[in-house]
Amino acid sequence: MASDRTRVAAIRAMELEDVDAVMAIETAAQLTPWNGTHFCDCLGNANYLCQVATVDDVPAAFLILSRILDETHVLNIAVAPAWQRHGIARRLLQQALSAARADAMTVVYLEVRESNQSAQALYRQLGFEVCGVRKNYYRKGDGHENAVLMQCLLTSGHK
Numbered sequence: 638m639a640s641d642r643t644r645v646a647a648i649r650a651m652e653l654e655d656v657d658a659v660m661a662i663e664t665a666a667q668l669t670p671w672n673g674t675h676f677c678d679c680l681g682n683a684n685y686l687c688q689v690a691t692v693d694d695v696p697a698a699f700l701i702l703s704r705i706l707d708e709t710h711v712l713n714i715a716v717a718p719a720w721q722r723h724g725i726a727r728r729l730l731q732q733a734l735s736a737a738r739a740d741a742m743t744v745v746y747l748e749v750r751e752s753n754q755s756a757q758a759l760y761r762q763l764g765f766e767v768c769g770v771r772k773n774y775y776r777k778g779d780g781h782e783n784a785v786l787m788q789c790l791l792t793s794g795h796k
């Protein structure tokens with residue numbers, strides 16, 4: 638029988654028909670989820686790259702990037718709770734980093750909640766390093782939480 642990892646059949650472009658499935662992942666995984674309009678807007682923007690990773694042809698994760706000149710920004714990434722810790726986010730990001738290098742991009746930026754240690758561990762594993770803090774950037778309960786800014790320099794030799 639195929640292992641869980643080999644059942645991750647494909648990384649492909651997100652389509653409008655995926656938005657319901659992507660919203661289900663977003664709502665289950667994120668503290669302050671985007672709504673459907675956010676995803677539709679991303680799909681309609683030529684500077685954005687929207688991808689899904691499927692398991693048995695069903696979206697299990699997604700990644701949304703914006704690309705401006707030689708900079709890539711990770712705008713959103715989430716994995717369905719049932720498929721977390723199977724290497725799917727690492728695979729999505731590794732592919733995005735390879736594509737960015739191939740397209741002569743020089744840096745990838747992202748923001749992550751200060752409390753989101755699992756995502757920060759993932760990003761560090763892929764060569765991201767902390768480059769700043771945005772105070773009170775995210776909503777959290779009745780208050781706010783800092784964003785940690787991270788960058789991955791594509792010329793630094795990280796794979």
Ligand SMILES: CC(C)(COP(=O)(O)OP(=O)(O)OC[C@H]1O[C@@H](n2cnc3c(N)ncnc32)[C@H](O)[C@@H]1OP(=O)(O)O)[C@@H](O)C(=O)NCCC(=O)NCCS
Pocket residue numbers: 666667714715716717720721722723724725726727728748749750753754755756758759760762
């Ligand atoms: C963060 C998230 C995207 C990681 O996705 P994932 O597919 O489960 O991550 P991976 O299986 O590819 O893990 C890669 C590495 O990340 C780190 N990591 C991921 N989940 C972790 C956890 N729960 N605890 C500790 N480290 C974790 C580990 O270093 C892991 O490597 P390892 O399994 O070899 O130890 C996923 O947990 C998620 O969707 N979280 C909710 C949404 C979110 O936080 N998005 C990021 C916003 S900036």
